[in-house]
Amino acid sequence: MKMNSVLSNIDKDKAIDQNEVKLRTDTVSLYYGSFQALRNISLEIPERAITAIIGPSGCGKSSFIRLFNRMNDLITGARVEGGVELDDIPIYDRTIDVVELRKRVGMVFQKPNPFPMSIFENVAFGPRRHGRPNLGELEDIVERSLSQAALWDEVKDKIGQSALSLSGGQQQRLCIARVLAVEPEVILMDEPCSALDPVATLKIEDLMRNLAENYTIVIVTHNMQQAARASDMSAFFMMEEDRAGVLVEYGLTSELFTNPKDKRTEDYITGRFG
Amino acid sequence: MKARAISTRQLSQRAAFSLIIVATIIVVIPVLVIVLQIILNGASAISWDFLTQAPSQAGKAGGILPAIVGTFYLMLGTIVFALPLGVMAGIYLTEYARDNWLTRLINLAILNLAGVPSIVYGLFGLGIFVLLFHFGMSLLSASLTLACQALAMTVTTSREAILAVPREYKEGSLAVGATRWQTIRHLVLPQALPGIITGAVLAMSRAAGETAPILVVGAAFLLPGLPQSPFEQFMALPYHLYTVSAHVPGMPKSTVWGVALVLLVVVLSFNVLATIIRLRTRQRRLNA
Numbered sequence: 033m034k035m036n037s038v039l040s041n042i043d044k045d046k047a048i049d050q051n052e053v054k055l056r057t058d059t060v061s062l063y064y065g066s067f068q069a070l071r072n073i074s075l076e077i078p079e080r081a082i083t084a085i086i087g088p089s090g091c092g093k094s095s096f097i098r099l100f101n102r103m104n105d106l107i108t109g110a111r112v113e114g115g116v117e118l119d120d121i122p123i124y125d126r127t128i129d130v131v132e133l134r135k136r137v138g139m140v141f142q143k144p145n146p147f148p149m150s151i152f153e154n155v156a157f158g159p160r161r162h163g164r165p166n167l168g169e170l171e172d173i174v175e176r177s178l179s180q181a182a183l184w185d186e187v188k189d190k191i192g193q194s195a196l197s198l199s200g201g202q203q204q205r206l207c208i209a210r211v212l213a214v215e216p217e218v219i220l221m222d223e224p225c226s227a228l229d230p231v232a233t234l235k236i237e238d239l240m241r242n243l244a245e246n247y248t249i250v251i252v253t254h255n256m257q258q259a260a261r262a263s264d265m266s267a268f269f270m271m272e273e274d275r276a277g278v279l280v281e282y283g284l285t286s287e288l289f290t291n292p293k294d295k296r297t298e299d300y301i302t303g304r305f306g
Numbered sequence: 307m308k309a310r311a312i313s314t315r316q317l318s319q320r321a322a323f324s325l326i327i328v329a330t331i332i333v334v335i336p337v338l339v340i341v342l343q344i345i346l347n348g349a350s351a352i353s354w355d356f357l358t359q360a361p362s363q364a365g366k367a368g369g370i371l372p373a374i375v376g377t378f379y380l381m382l383g384t385i386v387f388a389l390p391l392g393v394m395a396g397i398y399l400t401e402y403a404r405d406n407w408l409t410r411l412i413n414l415a416i417l418n419l420a421g422v423p424s425i426v427y428g429l430f431g432l433g434i435f436v437l438l439f440h441f442g443m444s445l446l447s448a449s450l451t452l453a454c455q456a457l458a459m460t461v462t463t464s465r466e467a468i469l470a471v472p473r474e475y476k477e478g479s480l481a482v483g484a485t486r487w488q489t490i491r492h493l494v495l496p497q498a499l500p501g502i503i504t505g506a507v508l509a510m511s512r513a514a515g516e517t518a519p520i521l522v523v524g525a526a527f528l529l530p531g532l533p534q535s536p537f538e539q540f541m542a543l544p545y546h547l548y549t550v551s552a553h554v555p556g557m558p559k560s561t562v563w564g565v566a567l568v569l570l571v572v573v574l575s576f577n578v579l580a581t582i583i584r585l586r587t588r589q590r591r592l593n594a
Contacts, residue, residue: 101481108404135483145474147493158482161492207478214482 048264048284053120054079054218054248055100060114061276062095064107068276069095072114075267075282079217082240082249084259084285087269088300092277093252094142096269097220100250101137102130118218135162137218138211143227144203146195146210151178151187154195154206158214173213181209182239201232205239212243219243221251225258237262256301260289268297344566351564360530365550366557370565375532376445376525376540377514377572383449383536384456384513389506391453392460393495396502399461400468401490420458427455428519436523443524446536451519456509463505467498500587504580511576515569517544527553543569 055077062070070092077083085093095104102123104110116123123133135158146154155174159165165173174191178184183205187198195206204224211219221240225233233255240249240262253259259266266289267282281288281297292298359369395412403409431451441447471494479489495502525545533540547565550557 103477103481106477106480131483131485133483134481138483139477139481141474141477141481143474145472145478147475147478148497157479157492158484161479161482161484161488210478211482 048078048081051078051081053077054118055250056115056117056120057099058115058117060099060112060116062092062099062104063109063111063113065109068274070099071272071276071278073277073279075279077248077250078265079248080244080246081264082244082251082262083265083267084263085250085252085267085269086254086256086259086300087277087280088271089254090275091269091271093269094222096277097222097250097252098139100218100220101134101139103139105130135214136216137220138214138216139220139222140204140207140211140224142223144200144207146198146203146206148194148196150192151195151198151206152191155209155213158210162214174209177209177213178206180212180243181205182235182242183209199232201228201235204228204232204236208236208239208243216247218248218250221249223252223254226254233258256303260285268292268294268300270296270300341570344563344570347560348563348565348567351558351560352567356564357568361528364554365528365546366554366561370541370543370546370568372529372532373541373543373546373565374568374572377543377569379445379533379540380448380452380520380542381510381514381576383445384452385506385510387450387453388456388460388509389502392457392505392509393464393502395457395461396464396468397490397495399465401486401494416458416461419455420462422455423518424455424516425518425521427451428522430454431519431523442537443526443539444537445524445533445540447523448520448525448540448542449536451523452513452516455516455519456513459509459512460502460505463508464498464502467501467505468494470501471497500583504583504587507576507580507583511573511580514576515544515573517542517548520545543572 053076057073057075059072059074060070061068061072073096085096087093098104099112099116100118100123104112112124118133118137122128147157149157152170152174155177156165156170159170159173175184175188178187183202186202187206190197195203198206204227208219208224225236228236237258240251243249244264251259251263263285265283266285268280268288269277270280272278281292281294283293288297289301292301356369357374358371360372361370362368395416399409399412403412428451431447431454435441435447435450436443439447441450475493475497476489479493480486484492520542524539525542526539527541527546527549529539529541543565547562547569550565551562
């Protein structure tokens with residue numbers, strides 16, 4: 033049994049090595065005013081796989097994934113140096129339409145943030161903003177997105193009820209469905225399970241595994257086991273003396289967790305600090 | 307020794323408590339006395355004719371319909387100008403403005419807008435709307451004047467209501483590729499609406515009670531009928547009350563109290579309306 037899962041992991045890893053690069057950062061630094069949050073980060077994130085960003089609190093993990101949908105733009109004084117690419121296209125180029133970018137690169141947040149409207153309207157929110165779909169089209173989109181998010185069976189009879197009546201885990205899957213409804217290519221997840229109980233957490237992880245067949249997923253997590261069980265690639269971030277985040281090690285999850293190359297990675301994953 | 311120290315402390319605690327309670331009761335007394343006095347003295351003047359007839363004999367007979375209608379026109383005119391401007395300014399200040407000298411200047415101006423004496427607004431309106439823009443002594447000039455005064459409130463309440471919308475909602479909306487404006491239009495404003503409306507209703511009730519500003523921009527003491535256009539003069543309850551109570555010899559006392567009662571009912575009912583909207587919103591948030 034154990035052997036099997038190890039073997040299947042190795043098969044999977046081989047496949048991921050051949051995946052195209054979906055997201056790339058090239059010596060990226062991020063500043064908030066005079067404070068440097070990230071320093072010289074270069075990594076390539078494969079498509080249709082789950083890449084976990086791990087590391088101690090405050091090392092810039094969230095700031096890092098917010099580079100990819102330019103969510104840091106909302107913060108006054110935020111400044112990016114270096115290259116960030118989606119499908120080899122620099123997304124900080126002046127010609128890039130940020131709204132279009134965010135449609136392709138969706139995001140799920142730490143705290144489930146369903147809008148105070150019905151379940152249906154939550155999922156329909158994105159599609160409604162991007163065009164004028166008729167009700168029939170919207171119904172199809174909503175059903176498909178909720179099914180993809182493994183929530184349809186639980187809510188199909190109360191689709192008109194307030195989204196706030198759902199449990200925390202259901203709310204988070206609803207937020208995933210809301211992102212899926214605009215048919216993104218990348219889904220960024222910023223500690224999506226930190227507010228959830230273990231059962232709800234496992235459901236989200238299952239869901240992520242299924243979604244990874246079609247989507248590129250980048251997840252920030254505090255939970256080592258979660259990164260180890262659910263991700264294909266792992267990047268370990270740390271803070272330097274000046275509190276700027278740096279990339280310590282990046283590679284296949286199976287290797288990073290069993291055979292870390294950097295002493296600091298080993299200390300962290302074995303729980304010696306952090 | 308120890309027991310005595312405690313009892314002194316308890317004694318001073320009780321004394322402080324009593325003082326605070328007495329002070330609080332004193333706060334309530336004037337309100338109660340005013341309301342009671344107006345109801346007791348004014349109720350006898352209230353009749354169907356009083357509410358639906360035009361005044362005659364310099365207000366000594368007949369009714370006060372033109373003043374009631376004039377006051378409602380004023381409230382309407384005020385909010386028509388003050389609400390859109392206030393909401394737009396609120397949106398700009400919360401969602402678009404950067405923290406720079408211009409924004410700080412605007413915020414300072416809004417703060418001061420609330421502190422300007424109302425007669426100064428009247429003179430401002432006289433200079434700008436009546437004379438410069440040639441709107442004349444009219445309902446329009448008075449509405450615009452009161453709108454300037456109401457702006458402080460509509461901007462502030464709009465801004466507070468928009469700020470109260472959780473950041474998570476905005477992020478969630480932007481993260482599915484909604485534009486900033488779509489986020490405001492479809493998520494932020496619907497959420498902020500009850501707060502905005504509460505502020506608008508309060509601004510209207512305040513406009514209903516203003517006397518000094520309208521005095522110089524178009525309020526008339528006696529008009530035979532209702533204003534037929536925004537460019538005509540108008541009657542208003544507070545100004546009518548001022549005139550009948552001080553400037554008409556032989557005015558029946560009950561008429562004066564009756565006008566005061568009608569004005570009070572108009573203003574208080576709008577305040578109650580604002581409170582109901584606020585309570586219902588809070589209830590809905592709790593249930594959600």
